[in-house]
Amino acid sequence: MIGYFQTIYRGFADTFKGLAVTWRHLFKPSITVNYPLAKLKPYERFRGALLFDAVTCIGCNLCVKACPSDCIALENQKTPEGKKIAKVNWYSIDFGKCNFCRLCEEACPTKPKSVWHSLDYETVFYARNQMSRIWQQGNPWMGTYYDAGEKIYKTPEGDQIPIEEIPSRR
């Protein structure tokens, strides 16, 4: 009988011990961020969505070979005689396959880097064809995707972090 009451007492006492831990947090500032309104900025080395600059790229194929999931493809521009030159005609990254492993960025020999991870963690794709980003000369860093229905290249949709505003570690 005494043991029964002891158990009840211990149950209550330890519950309050736990509650005391929680209670202390009522007087501390919140550690969460009101996300869509306030956004955290990732660290400088953050590996976000890949960006590409068609102007600096020399079409050396090193990123294609460095990619473990085979998601990068490119085609060099050609002279009228059919000789390849150090400039890309088109460049594509399939984000459906991308591992975000930084190997392509490390392999890129140009300075500044032609392909690099941005700090953008809000990349969204509304359809499968949008996952394959294509860059041609004159396209923005974020690239375009091909709309097979309308047969045109479109800029990616969605509420994304404006990339030009974030200092990238290019």
Add this chain to the structure above:
Amino acid sequence: MIETHSSSLKTDQMFINLGPQHPSTHGVLRLGITLDGEVIVKAEPDVGYLHRGTEKLCEVRGYHHCVVVTDRWDYVSAMTNNLVFCLAAEKLMGLEIPARANYLRVAMCELNRIASHLLFFGTYGIDIGAFTPFLHAFREREMVLDLFEMVCGARMTYNYIRLGGVMADAPPGWADKTSEFLKYFKTKLREYDDLLSFNPIFLDRTKKVGIITAEQALDWGLSGPNLRGSGVSYDVRKTFPYSIYDKLDFKVCVGEAGSCWDRYYVRMREMAESVKIVEQCLAALPSGDIMAKGVAKIPTPLPGEAYAHVEGARGDLGIYLVSDGTSCPYRLHVRAPSYINLAILQEALVGLRVADMIAVLGSIDIVLGEVDR
């Protein structure tokens, strides 16, 4: 063994499926359970729902590409996966790792062990019915992940430990931030004990439940905290020291009875040991290179085989690697601790009541990415 058949009352056995979509299965595990009333008479774990064939994938990828694949096994502590693959491949290639890289590797692996055990602490609380510890655990886990983000840019699939060293040196301010976190975390460990470890309701649910004897644990090949919870002092870091663990001072935490609570508390104490290890690493962090000299862009080791194993967060994680002299491994096999630990459910669950099943399953701490690979 509990008497499951009554002579006077004729009862039918019932078969129920737990999973693969059940939230308490920690992934996509299916348990086929045969019940007699409330008592489990047979339990069959059914795995393979997350099978991606990563062992085979490694056979068509270069050694440096395989590191990316290893991130996807035990995604809760991917650093140890990176490390074990690199250790095996470096054995094949005969690479010598610079001291700074070794210290960074060990510090990362131990921080990852803390992150992994925090996930266990949080989700085990939920399994038992306590939601608050989960929020506390994830608050601290977030800080560890921030440290990883700072050093390698990823929060889950790090690809940080590379053949011959590490991806990048720790950025300025990282060491200070880490020691600040460790100081803060030590006070939090005491809070966890108040919150969950010695709560009488939690003790009632776990203390005498799911007992795995030392003999059973050895028979089923358990490793890691599950084995140590049964009182067997086996830790790869002490028994077969790799990297720089022979220079570090830490204790192997051992439980007593092998109950769910023992397995739980071994992990809680291991976090304190990991804090000590990271502190030692930071104090002794030498300067110098972070990458070995002469690592080929596309490594092609000589024909041969190598086995390396480390103490992952879930147990003895091993890699068997065979090279045929080409740039891709001929064969790669993973000794996944989760997969082997999971098998004991067939024996440990029999005779328990349904309500205790999740307590046992949670205490084994499996990650299905590693079970199915």
